[in-house]
Amino acid sequence: MTWLRAAALAALSVLAPATGAHAQDITLSSRDGKVEISGTLLGFDGEFYRVDTKFGELTVDGSGVTCDGPACPSLTDFVAEITLSGSSTMAEVLLPALVEGFALRNGLQTHRETLDQAHFVYSLHQTRRDAPMARFTFHVTNTDEGFADLLANEADIVMALREIRPGERERAQEVGMGDLTEANRARVLALDAMVPVVAPDNPVQRISTADLARVFAGEITNWSDLGGPDAPIALHLPTAGSGLAQGVEDRLLGPARVPLAEAISRHTRSSQLARAVAADPFAIGIASFAETGTARALTLTGPCGFSLAATRWTIKTEDYPLTSPMFLYLPARRLPKIAREFLAYTNSSAAQIVIRRAGFVDQSAELIRMGAQGDRLANAITTAGEETPVEELQRMIATLSPMARLTTSFRFETGSSRPDAQSRSNILSLAHALETGAYDARKLVFVGFSDGEGPAQGNTRIARKRAEAVRDAVLNAVETAHPKSVEIGIEAFGEALPMACDDSDWGRKVNRRVEVWMP
Known part of the structure; x- marks a missing residue:
């Protein structure tokens, strides 16, 4: 049977994880009733079933079979479920703006529902009266948690403010998610940068990258060493599991071979960090370029006299040294059609306008x-x-x-x-x-x-x-x-x-x- 051959050939591929009820046993039968496959439903994307059988994991075209069992999904009222987890910087503003832009471009209506402090859902409808055709569920955490959710099969897409680390890449391959560093698995959605910020009335205007590293290593503790007042320096960073904070360790402290200081105030949101720094004349933090708020960014300098400020152009060209691309990571499994269409939209010129209006640096x-x-x-x-x-x-x-x-x-x-x-x-x-x-x-x-x-x-x-x-x-x-x-x-x-x-x-x-x- 053609559909069975396709299933066997596709046994190495995977689909989006089953959502709603717990995965249960189902039986898929060919239209003539001569061939049956029974197993545990692992996922359905509106077109293909993913089933764990005695032959291994099989992917079966839904158009060639009938499904029997309590877990069988509806083919006519299918609702695509897409779960995104990771960076709060991306989840709070950027991705919602893109979901709304995608819906507007396709003549769809959106409805946002807040589930709790860490979860919200965007549902897409043909009209306000229609049942949803897709739901984008956001888990607002950090980059570490995003990869953990993906590896636990609790998310379809990771929102990351850093590249995947070797250990995460290896674990993803071990559990059958493929190589997440491949071009079709890792994509840069928008551009950002790690920016040192101070209060508006702080007299310091510039700082060298070497001194910035020493400040966050606790080796420079007084503003007078940087040309400022005789006052202790208060340090602020995002929460330890965030991609931005990990980028500071990997790209600022790592090359300088200095450890991170212990006495640092941590913030779950980059916007919260910027507000805290702006309110303290003796504070310094490293924030997202898109979320500096009322805090003032310092220009980076070097001992040879060069200086570089974070601007849209210097971030796009990577001339600014602490650029921070914003990634989406996808496992090697088939996502629902509307999810694939959304991902294609994020590369479009229309999406670049949305990204820019949301305050981030686009790639056009x-x-x-x-x-x-x-x-x-x-x-x-x-x-x-x-x-x-x-x-x-x-x-x-x-x-x-x-x-x-x-x-x-x-x-x-x-x-x-x-x-x-x-x-x-x-x-x-x-x-x-x-x-x-x-x-x-x-x-x-x-x-x-x-x-x-x-x-x-x-x-x-x-x-x-x-x-x-x-x-x-x-x-x-x-x-x-x-x-x-x-x-x-x-x-x-x-x-x-x-x-x-x-x-x-x-x-x-x-x-x-x-x-x-x-x-």
């Missing part, structure tokens, strides 16, 4: 003219010397001045040639733009830059190889034929245009990049 490409990049050029002039002569700077300016830089940039994991998470997302986004003709009759120039470690000529060669590798990755990701109407170029200027000081791992990472420029 923008052009930055040379005239708006004064700080970058000042940095280049400041660091020019024997390794980067004036002639090389003049060549760079002559090449790039007639063009504008796309915010779509590419950086690499520390100590690796592998693009980092945001850059892997950018590869897919740029490939999609090429497929849809967004750059037809235009020229894209992939421009490589390096850090200042080693000889300048060697760095320029490495930068060119990185530019070529990113170009190849983008073109390989194009699913249709190679776009003949787009001219592709390669350039490299090595260490001629640094973004940060080279005296730290994060500074060198910021400087090792591939940019995209357009005439």
Whole structure:
């Protein structure tokens, strides 16, 4: 039977977990009654059954069978159930805005119901009088709890403010959820950043990343050491299991090789942290860029004199060193059709507008003219010397001045040639733009830059190889034929245009990049 062959071939795949009543025994019979499969219903997505049988776990097309048993779902009144768990920053504003945007685009009505402090539900209806066709249930916790819920089969989608950790990835593979680092399992939904914030009347305006790490390690305890008043520093961070707090440990304290201080006030919501810091003139916290509230963000500096503030452009380009992509993680199981449509919508241009209006940084490409990049050029002039002569700077300016830089940039994991998470997302986004003709009759120039470690000529060669590798990755990701109407170029200027000081791992990472420029 065709449906049975399909079931056997699909035995390695999985569907969304069963919801409502506890999973129970069912019997699936072919239309002619000659073949039956009995087992425990594990899930139904409106199209396919997932059943645990004596043959193992099988996935069966519902159109080819009849179902008998108390757990059999209704094929006509099916309600898609999607559960999201994780980051409160994403659950409180971003995802609800996207659910409402998705419903509006598809002519659906939404109804929100608060279950308790940590749970709420969005139901989608054809009209207000109709029964729901889908329910999006949100568990407002943190990134740690989101992954725990996924591994326990209590969530379909994780909302995360950090990348999945090796232990979580291994456990997901062990329980049959596939590799959550694959492109179709991990996606960047929007962009954020970890921003040091103080009260508006705090006189300190800037702080180096090294000093920021020492502050949160408890090594700097008085504002006078940072050019402020003679007063003790009060530390604030999100709750320990949140992706933002873990990002502080992994990306700020880890490279500095210092432990986190013990005397820290913790907050379950980034918005609560910002309010607490804004009310205390001697407090400092690290908050989400989207939720700084009335607190004031400090500009990050380096010992070589460079400075970088968190803005929409510097976050999009990853020029700001503490960027924090916002992830959705999906297991290797089939989600209901409306969930798949919603996930496709989150990549659309309409969704990028919703993301921006919700206060987060979207991923739509923008052009930055040379005239708006004064700080970058000042940095280049400041660091020019024997390794980067004036002639090389003049060549760079002559090449790039007639063009504008796309915010779509590419950086690499520390100590690796592998693009980092945001850059892997950018590869897919740029490939999609090429497929849809967004750059037809235009020229894209992939421009490589390096850090200042080693000889300048060697760095320029490495930068060119990185530019070529990113170009190849983008073109390989194009699913249709190679776009003949787009001219592709390669350039490299090595260490001629640094973004940060080279005296730290994060500074060198910021400087090792591939940019995209357009005439």
